[in-house]
Amino acid sequence: MVKSERPGSTEDAPAGYEGVWRFTAPAADVSVPQARHAVRDLLNRQGVPAQDELVQGLLLIVSELVTNAVRHAALLSPILAVEVAIGxxxxxxxxxDNHPYRPKALERDYAQTGGRGLLLVREITVEAGGVCDIEHTASGGKIIWVALPLAGPSLTSPPSAPSAL
Known part of the structure; x- marks a missing residue:
């Protein structure tokens, strides 16, 4: 895992747990639990002051997003990247991933046995007071991201766009 620090003055010294970490993994089933464990271990190692409920929701989101990349993008994107930014x-x-398809969250259909991962991601995000979105990359792929507040739902503005999944 590679860590990159944000430049800042000594007046704006970040909290000890702040930073951005990025790692890559093969678009294979084994990457789902590996990504989840890597994010959990990162949060623990950095001492991020997050409640257990938030961490569990975040880990479920990581599992769902990596699973989607593995299931739907592996043909065009044999490698995926996971990034964690903590403020x-x-x-x-x-x-x-490098697949151009932009997925949409499906509506509730209890007859379906699958295909509800992004709906679950959206629901967890909204319940936590966060936001989620999908962006295209310069190379034609996509980034699906979720931002959750450390303190739970609040009136504080999130670091970007509204929930679009």
């Missing part, structure tokens, strides 16, 4: 008030996790 004083927000955690942002994103999964990037």
């Amino acid at each position: 004083t008030e927000w955690i942002r996790v994103s999964v990037e």
Whole structure:
């Protein structure tokens, strides 16, 4: 896992847990639990002050986003990237692949046995007071990201766009 620090003055010294971490993984089933464990271990190692409920929701989101990349993008994107950005008030996790298809969250259909991962991601995000979106990359792929507040739902503005999944 590679860590990159944000430049800042000594006046704006970040909290000890702040930073941005990015790692890549093969678009294979084994990457789902590996990504989840890597994010959990990162949060623990950095001492991020997040409640257990938030962490569990975030880990489920990571599992769903990586699973989607593995199931739907592997043919055009044999490698995926996971990025975790931690600020004083927000955690942002994103999964990037090189497949151009932009998925949409399906509506509730209890007869379906699958295909509800993004709906679950959206529901967890909204309940936590966060935001999620999908962006295209310069190379034609996509980044699906979720930002959750560390302190739970609040009136604090998130680090970008409204929930679009």
